[in-house]
Each structure stands twice: as structure tokens, then as C-alpha cells.
Amino acid sequence: MIGAADTTISPAAIHLNSNESVYGPSPHAAAAARAAVAGIERYLEDPDAALAPAIARRFGLQADLITIGQGSDDLLARLARAYLGPGTELMRSVNGYLKVPNYAYANDAALISVPDDNFKPSVDRMIAAISERTRIIYIASPENPAGTYLSGVELRRLHAAMPNDALLVIDSAYEEYVDAPDYEPAHKLVEESGNVVMCRTFSKIFGLAGARVGWAYGPDDVIDTLRRIALTFPVASPSAAAAIAALEDHAHTSFVRSANLGSRTWLTSELEGLGLQVVPSQANFVLVKFPNPEKTAEAADAALRARGISVRRFASPAFHDFIRITIGRPEELRACVAVISSFLIGDG
Numbered sequence: 001m002i003g004a005a006d007t008t009i010s011p012a013a014i015h016l017n018s019n020e021s022v023y024g025p026s027p028h029a030a031a032a033a034r035a036a037v038a039g040i041e042r043y044l045e046d047p048d049a050a051l052a053p054a055i056a057r058r059f060g061l062q063a064d065l066i067t068i069g070q071g072s073d074d075l076l077a078r079l080a081r082a083y084l085g086p087g088t089e090l091m092r093s094v095n096g097y098l099k100v101p102n103y104a105y106a107n108d109a110a111l112i113s114v115p116d117d118n119f120k121p122s123v124d125r126m127i128a129a130i131s132e133r134t135r136i137i138y139i140a141s142p143e144n145p146a147g148t149y150l151s152g153v154e155l156r157r158l159h160a161a162m163p164n165d166a167l168l169v170i171d172s173a174y175e176e177y178v179d180a181p182d183y184e185p186a187h188k189l190v191e192e193s194g195n196v197v198m199c200r201t202f203s204k205i206f207g208l209a210g211a212r213v214g215w216a217y218g219p220d221d222v223i224d225t226l227r228r229i230a231l232t233f234p235v236a237s238p239s240a241a242a243a244i245a246a247l248e249d250h251a252h253t254s255f256v257r258s259a260n261l262g263s264r265t266w267l268t269s270e271l272e273g274l275g276l277q278v279v280p281s282q283a284n285f286v287l288v289k290f291p292n293p294e295k296t297a298e299a300a301d302a303a304l305r306a307r308g309i310s311v312r313r314f315a316s317p318a319f320h321d322f323i324r325i326t327i328g329r330p331e332e333l334r335a336c337v338a339v340i341s342s343f344l345i346g347d348g
């Protein structure tokens, strides 16, 4: 019935469910996107030419080894399309990024899901699972939804055990949020090897999830292959303009990074103080376990939702007792902790 008010559903006012940046983009990025609308009648002919030099400058990379996509999901999907097929295997850690199984199914490849250690990918088990059919090994570091990561040493150990005709895809969507001293940015391994590709995004720390811009950094032949199977004009011109301006605003990203670090530490210790278990996270979210069978994650999610706070639950049985909370602004997190606290003590 159109227009009937449903009083059981309150609109979510606090979005802590999709790991977007709660601080939004640089104001310069938003202004650049608006200005680019003036030229919207034209195609953006060559997104790589437009964006790769700015990305290369910002991160100290080689521009010719960068290609742009419609978000990093586009690049992951293209990698899968190019390298997988019947008789091949895509290997991933079992509780990793939820989109990855689709890439195997969509390309008639076998999905090899390797058991992890408390949500952290197990390099030993992944190495043991390598076969002559392994074509892609996918690692997100940090992982989503757990926020775990692999150290540079662990990633290199995995890579060293791989055959040359298999591709190591390192998804570094959350790299800018990492503060672990043994983390190593994946671009070094890309530059030293012929079979490693890194995917990055403007959706997270740059606050441009809706613009849909991501990029891959990899060996010549892989980047060339990705370009050949791209859409003709894959990136919207206002999105490209926003991304270029965002790259130049170092102050904004360093503010977001330090705000995220402070709030991640605060939220983790508040939740632990309430008796909950928090998976140590290097990203802009935390995965929280509700161990008390009378105070379930499902009920906590409902209590939060009833107060306009949306967090994320997952269908997989491994995540049954968990919710994932995006690191929001301090006031949003205080509201979230207050709801969880009263939920746990019984008056929620």
C-alpha cells in the first residue's frame, strides 16, 4: 500500500555497514567532479592516460603498469575473465572477500577455499593446496570482513611457492588504513615479479565509493590483457576528475587515516570492555563476536537497526555470531557502543 507508514522499520541514519569513508572525499574532489559535469557530453577517451600519471606520482609507481577500472571489483572480474576457465582453479582463503567465489563460478573455474587461522589466511595451507590447475591465488590484505592481513614475509613465502603460470592477485583496497609494522605494500612484489598484480581503489580512504574508480598495478602482459577486455569507455569523466583531485589532497587522506586509527583502537577496546571478542583489524571496520548464546549477533543487529544504526551481518555460518562495524565518526561509534552496551545488560 503506497504511503502507509511502517512504524516497525526506522530509516538507518548511521551507516556503518559498507566500509565507506564516513569522512567523505576531499572537498577538492567533490568540486572537481562538479566542474567536470560541464564537459559531460564527451567520452573520457583514455582513463589510463588521464589517471595513471597522477596515481604513479602519488604512490611512487610506474605509470605504464597501471590500468584504471570501474572500481576494483571491475578489475578483479576482468582478471578472472582473462585467466580463469574450465579446468582451472581460483584459490582463496575461506572467510575472505565475499565476491570472490562469484569470479570462479562466472568463469567455470573450480573454487578452492582454503581453511584459515582465526580469519587470517593460512599461507601453509594455501601452499599445500597449489596444484597444476591453480591459475589465480587471491589474497586481500587487509581482508574483508575480518580486517586481518599478511605480513610482507608471509606474502613473499606464498609467492615463492607458486608456479610462474599462476597469478597472485593482491587486493589492497584497505592498504591506507594499515599501521602494522610488518605489513609491506604490495607494489614492491609486483615490481620484482612477473606474476603478481595489485588492485587498489578510490572507494575507501579517498571517500569516492559512488564514483566507481579502481586501479590495477601489474606486469606489462597482465595490464595489457586487462586493457584489451575493458569496456570501451569504462570511467565516467566526473569520477576521473574527482579521483585526480583526491590524489593531490594529502592532508585529507592523512586526517582520515589518523582518525580511523584512533577510532579503531577506541572501538576495539570499548567492545572488548563489554566482554565481546574483536578480531584485530588493520582496516576501517572491525568484526565483533557475540559469544553469549542469549545475546546473539542477530539480536544485537536488530537492536542497532531499531535505533537507526546499520551494521553488517553475513549469511555464511562461520560469521553467525559476528557483526562487522565500519569505523564511523567518534559520535557515531559512541552511539553504537551505547546501544550494544544496553543490549548486553538487558535493557536494550
Ligand code: PMP
Pocket: 019, 070, 071, 072, 073, 074, 097, 140, 143, 144, 171, 173, 200, 201, 202, 203, 209, 212, 213, 214
Ligand atoms: N576488495 C575488497 C576486499 C573490498 O572489501 C571491496 C569493497 N567492498 C572491493 C574490493 C571493491 O571495491 P570497489 O569496487 O568499490 O573498488
